Amino acid sequence: xxxxxxxxxxITFALEHVVGYPDIAKLPAFEHADLDTVVELLEQCGEFxxxxxxxxxxxxxxxxxxxxxxxxxxxxxxxxxxxxxxVEAGWGSVPLPEEFGGGGFPRTVGLVIQxxxxxxxxxxxxxxxxxQGAIExxxxxxxxxxxxxxxxxxxxGEWTGTMNLTEPQAGSDVGALTTRAVKNDDGSYSITGQxxxxxxxxxxxAEEIVHLVLARTPGAPEGTRGISCFIVPKFLINDDGSVGxxxxxxxxxxxxxxxxxxxxxxxxxxEGATGYLIGEENLGxxxxxxxxxxxxxxxxxxxxxxxxxxxxxxxxxxxERHQGLAIGATGPSSALIExxxxxxxxxxxxxxxxxxxxxxxxxxxxxxxxxxxxxxxxRARANEIVGILTPICKSFGTxxxxxxxxxxxxxxxxxxxxxxxxxxxxxxxxxxxxxYEGTNGIQAADLVGRKLGVRNxxxxxxxxxxxxxxxxxxxxxxxxxATICQELGRQFDALHEATVxxxxxxxxxxxxVLSGSSRTCACxxxxxxxxxxxxxxxxxxxxxxxxxxxxxxxxxxxxxxxxCHSPQVCWARQPLAPRTSLPWTPxxxxxxxxxx
Amino acid sequence: xxNSALNxxxxxxxxxxxxxxxxxxxxxxxxxxxxxxxxxxDEYALEAALALTDARGGAKAGNVVTALTLGPASxxxxxxKSLQIGATQGLHVNDDALAGSDAWATSLALAAAIKTLGPxxxxxxxxxxxDGETSIIPAQLAARLGLPQVTFxxxxxxxxxxxxxxxxxxxxxxxxxxxxxxxxxxTDQANDPRYPNFKGIIAAKKKKMTTMSLADxxxxxxxxxxxxxxxxxxxxxxxxxxxxxxxxxxxxxxxxQLVDFLAAQKLI
Numbered sequence: 001x002x003x004x005x006x007x008x009x010x011i012t013f014a015l016e017h018v019v020g021y022p023d024i025a026k027l028p029a030f031e032h033a034d035l036d037t038v039v040e041l042l043e044q045c046g047e048f049x050x051x052x053x054x055x056x057x058x059x060x061x062x063x064x065x066x067x068x069x070x071x072x073x074x075x076x077x078x079x080x081x082x083x084x085x086x087v088e089a090g091w092g093s094v095p096l097p098e099e100f101g102g103g104g105f106p107r108t109v110g111l112v113i114q115x116x117x118x119x120x121x122x123x124x125x126x127x128x129x130x131x132q133g134a135i136e137x138x139x140x141x142x143x144x145x146x147x148x149x150x151x152x153x154x155x156x157g158e159w160t161g162t163m164n165l166t167e168p169q170a171g172s173d174v175g176a177l178t179t180r181a182v183k184n185d186d187g188s189y190s191i192t193g194q195x196x197x198x199x200x201x202x203x204x205x206a207e208e209i210v211h212l213v214l215a216r217t218p219g220a221p222e223g224t225r226g227i228s229c230f231i232v233p234k235f236l237i238n239d240d241g242s243v244g245x246x247x248x249x250x251x252x253x254x255x256x257x258x259x260x261x262x263x264x265x266x267x268x269x270x271e272g273a274t275g276y277l278i279g280e281e282n283l284g285x286x287x288x289x290x291x292x293x294x295x296x297x298x299x300x301x302x303x304x305x306x307x308x309x310x311x312x313x314x315x316x317x318x319x320e321r322h323q324g325l326a327i328g329a330t331g332p333s334s335a336l337i338e339x340x341x342x343x344x345x346x347x348x349x350x351x352x353x354x355x356x357x358x359x360x361x362x363x364x365x366x367x368x369x370x371x372x373x374x375x376x377x378x379r380a381r382a383n384e385i386v387g388i389l390t391p392i393c394k395s396f397g398t399x400x401x402x403x404x405x406x407x408x409x410x411x412x413x414x415x416x417x418x419x420x421x422x423x424x425x426x427x428x429x430x431x432x433x434x435x436y437e438g439t440n441g442i443q444a445a446d447l448v449g450r451k452l453g454v455r456n457x458x459x460x461x462x463x464x465x466x467x468x469x470x471x472x473x474x475x476x477x478x479x480x481x482a483t484i485c486q487e488l489g490r491q492f493d494a495l496h497e498a499t500v501x502x503x504x505x506x507x508x509x510x511x512x513v514l515s516g517s518s519r520t521c522a523c524x525x526x527x528x529x530x531x532x533x534x535x536x537x538x539x540x541x542x543x544x545x546x547x548x549x550x551x552x553x554x555x556x557x558x559x560x561x562x563x564c565h566s567p568q569v570c571w572a573r574q575p576l577a578p579r580t581s582l583p584w585t586p587x588x589x590x591x592x593x594x595x596x
Numbered sequence: 597x598x599n600s601a602l603n604x605x606x607x608x609x610x611x612x613x614x615x616x617x618x619x620x621x622x623x624x625x626x627x628x629x630x631x632x633x634x635x636x637x638d639e640y641a642l643e644a645a646l647a648l649t650d651a652r653g654g655a656k657a658g659n660v661v662t663a664l665t666l667g668p669a670s671x672x673x674x675x676x677k678s679l680q681i682g683a684t685q686g687l688h689v690n691d692d693a694l695a696g697s698d699a700w701a702t703s704l705a706l707a708a709a710i711k712t713l714g715p716x717x718x719x720x721x722x723x724x725x726x727d728g729e730t731s732i733i734p735a736q737l738a739a740r741l742g743l744p745q746v747t748f749x750x751x752x753x754x755x756x757x758x759x760x761x762x763x764x765x766x767x768x769x770x771x772x773x774x775x776x777x778x779x780x781x782x783t784d785q786a787n788d789p790r791y792p793n794f795k796g797i798i799a800a801k802k803k804k805m806t807t808m809s810l811a812d813x814x815x816x817x818x819x820x821x822x823x824x825x826x827x828x829x830x831x832x833x834x835x836x837x838x839x840x841x842x843x844x845x846x847x848x849x850x851x852x853q854l855v856d857f858l859a860a861q862k863l864i
């Protein structure tokens with residue numbers, strides 16, 4: 001299996017030229033996070049992930065986490081040590097508040113770190129991802145004492161976090177959960193019930209695990225309105241902050257899964273476990289949504305990250321594997337990359353990965369604007385856009401993750417189907433991402449049911465209008481962009497028409513609208529257009545030199561190809577030369593082969 | 597005395613990344629440094645220094661670890677990385693006249709640079725550079741500075757005014773002591789070098805980084821470079837491309853052919 005190479009040139013390009021990171025760094029409290037500093041950090045972070053975390057990926061898959069006879073979970077060889085180094089290096093704390101020991105960097109930067117870690121090892125990355133979600137819930141709703149008690153060690157990564165929502169009868173329907181919480185005399189609660197699918201519900205990488213648990217108090221309203229959120233630590237915390245007695249939460253079993261074998265998916269049994277209410281009773285769903293919104297974008301990034309890793313592997317294979325002779329080639333044999341169909345598959349992955357990265361970073365940049373912009377109106381608008389983009393990021397990112405890892409395997413033929421090469425692991429690992437954290441169908445329902453109707457549809461329609469600003473730039477970009485401009489315009493029209501139809505029909509025939517919602521979510525790929533708009537024309541690839549295959553334009557082309565179902569039109573005329581090393585430099589995408 | 601602060605100099609070199617193909621440029625056989633990094637072997641020297649100073653309260657307690665490099669402007673990368681990993685300050689000797697210096701001339705300039713740092717307790721180096729691989733700099737430097745030298749240490753302790761090092765041979769280990777100040781070179785078995793911590797990377801931007809020319813060191817151009825070198829590279833060539841292997845076709849005697857081949861290569 002080939003080594004993971006952090007795509008820093010692509011990431012830097014995306015930050016600087018696509019999502020306008022320099023503007024994010026100008027926001028109050030982000031001044032220390034200028035682009036140069038960020039790139040320096042990311043270079044070191046990439047090196048760490050490639051050298052320390054990536055080598056554990058295969059071992060994690062073959063060995064998996066195990067439940068021992070004394071009901072403790074043991075992670076695969078190398079995980080404990082890699083996690084220790086991860087905590088020491090402090091990568092988890094970069095985007096978290098300085099008040100609790102974090103770096104106070106923008107979410108956008110945190111998201112890149114997450115991509116690097118997830119490409120290195122998705123199963124490993126889930127532990128910090130869940131911890132981050134728990135941290136955000138505590139930051140928003142925890143009281144001061146709670147924050148001071150738990151956050152510093154969670155921010156550093158010494159303690160990890162979990163999300164306990166699902167029960168056997170309560171999956172997508174969280175409101176059906178039955179875990180009980182009864183108030184004790186000292187103000188704490190006694191939690192009893194069974195939770196399933198708890199990621200990193202137990203493990204041996206940290207001394208403490210902080211469970212966030214949804215449960216019902218006696219007499220609470222039915223459904224989601226009667227859910228409260230509790231902290232249930234694996235070990236009770238003593239008054240001096242040290243780790244004390246074992247709480248009564250036990251791992252009953254581990255699931256045997258299709259992928260992410262190294263990530264222990266636990267069935268947890270709470271038997272009168274001591275819990276502490278976060279915020280107030282019956283606020284649980286609101287608190288969980290803080291966690292979930294953060295995690296949904298994070299799960300979208302998993303699609304991107306695993307696709308990137310799989311792509312790198314398929315590219316190396318296509319360069320090294322020689323079979324037969326390509327048309328017009330001389331010599332004994334041709335590398336797979338010389339064959340048009342293989343090139344198509346490589347370019348499809350390549351362009352799609354760029355599109356995903358831009359989309360995820362764009363969403364993250366709006367998260368930063370929504371939290372740090374001095375103007376309340378700008379913050380509010382950014383928050384609306386985050387609402388639109390997050391379900392799109394989650395579902396588009398993970399749908400594409402499935403598709404591209406499958407394409408990467410296809411390029412490797414029979415060798416890809418054999419487990420030892422590692423290609424299959426990517427397909428298996430990323431498969432869960434379209435399911436958990438709200439299935440992609442749930443995301444679509446969220447987009448159409450909740451986000452579309454914001455301000456009677458004005459939020460979405462304004463967003464579409466902003467996206468269409470790119471058309472003016474495209475029209476000015478010259479003859480070579482005419483086809484792209486025309487096709488993009490057609491797709492914008494379709495998206496606009498669908499949106500207006502959904503707004504009009506939503507009240508009278510909601511089922512008709514919801515049946516088409518997944519498709520709308522997929523069409524959301526058009527969303528990164530404002531990202532392109534932010535690039536001033538003089539910084540764009542100059543049409544005079546036909547290098548429109550730089551990521552910006554790849555994205556546009558990809559958008560078209562996805563929507564108009566004719567990728568060949570876009571790819572066939574682009575010759576692709578073998579690359580000698582990764583990552584490529586933006587603007588110097590695989591160029592025409594010498595003499596072609 | 598045991599916990600008194602230490603002033604340590606670590607030699608760090610900017611070398612071509614061994615992950616990539618390495619090339620020589622032009623007739624002068626200079627090394628292509630376009631894909632270069634802090635020498636991996638020097639990371640062990642830096643870790644040894646940081647472990648000693650961490651145990652003594654680090655920079656706050658007055659400990660100093662100076663990362664010293666000699667090379668062109670790009671070599672500052674090695675110092676920067678050292679600062680990110682945890683060195684207190686950086687010193688970069690950079691002068692066009694240094695180009696072409698052999699180990700002898702290099703050690704002269706390094707010794708002069710170390711003398712500018714005041715009383716130093718320890719000079720720690722890696723076991724070799726991963727490009728030139730002469731391994732002679734530590735010995736020459738110790739001689740020029742008048743320091744006792746302990747080479748190829750696989751473990752290192754400082755107690756009071758004494759450094760104790762373990763040297764591992766093929767079938768023995770020996771423990772060597774020297775009084776401070778001293779020079780120690782460490783092997784790649786000495787420790788497990790740390791990765792830069794994210795806060796360390798941010799902090800490194802504010803650390804002191806000094807660049808010195810030959811004039812700053814009180815040296816003249818003729819002391820170093822090709823003029824000041826005792827050795828010259830008379831010829832160098834890139835390793836020839838690998839030749840095709842031998843394919844034995846079995847027509848009943850493949851076993852014999854195979855044995856003959858192995859015998860001819862003196863493999864059996």
